[in-house]
Amino acid sequence: MTRIQYSVTDMANKHGRSREALLPILQDIYQAKHVISDEDMVNVARELDISAAHVYGTATFYSFLETQQSGKYIIRLCKTITCMMHGKNPVLQELERILKIKPGQTTPDGLFTLKETNCLGQCHKGPAMLVNDNPHTQLTPESVREIIDSYRREALSY
Ligand code: FES
Numbered sequence: 001m002t003r004i005q006y007s008v009t010d011m012a013n014k015h016g017r018s019r020e021a022l023l024p025i026l027q028d029i030y031q032a033k034h035v036i037s038d039e040d041m042v043n044v045a046r047e048l049d050i051s052a053a054h055v056y057g058t059a060t061f062y063s064f065l066e067t068q069q070s071g072k073y074i075i076r077l078c079k080t081i082t083c084m085m086h087g088k089n090p091v092l093q094e095l096e097r098i099l100k101i102k103p104g105q106t107t108p109d110g111l112f113t114l115k116e117t118n119c120l121g122q123c124h125k126g127p128a129m130l131v132n133d134n135p136h137t138q139l140t141p142e143s144v145r146e147i148i149d150s151y152r153r154e155a156l157s158y
Contacts, residue, residue, distance in 0.1 A: 008044055011025045011028045012025060022050070059101060072111050073132055075115065078116075078127060080123075088127040090142055091141060099145075122135055
């Protein structure tokens, strides 16, 4: 995910100031910062002339938008039934073991946040997870070790 400079006013100019613009603006903020702060939500509310509570409700409804500071890599492991039946639990246990965190937590080095999420639309290739925008499918405990290692190497190369 690329981080870009942003201003809420620029985003409102780009997407418009109707209620339909709310989600695209929140997505742009998230794309830019990996988090949507309280200040961002107030600014969006001001730009769109809607209540901050409405902005907050939208920002916190979607699991792909973050209102809490999170790791460089956000892992979203599908917890829905098909992935569960294809072995999601051993994959989760391995992620918890190698990252030493539980769902909802971030590693102390700030690299990984682990989350469980609803269906990612990859049911036929479950278990599935997203790491930021990248899908990983047909996961096994072995493959997630390799995937996490590859993101650790990527982080070190910057
Ligand atoms: S049930 Fe996991 S991707 Fe659909």
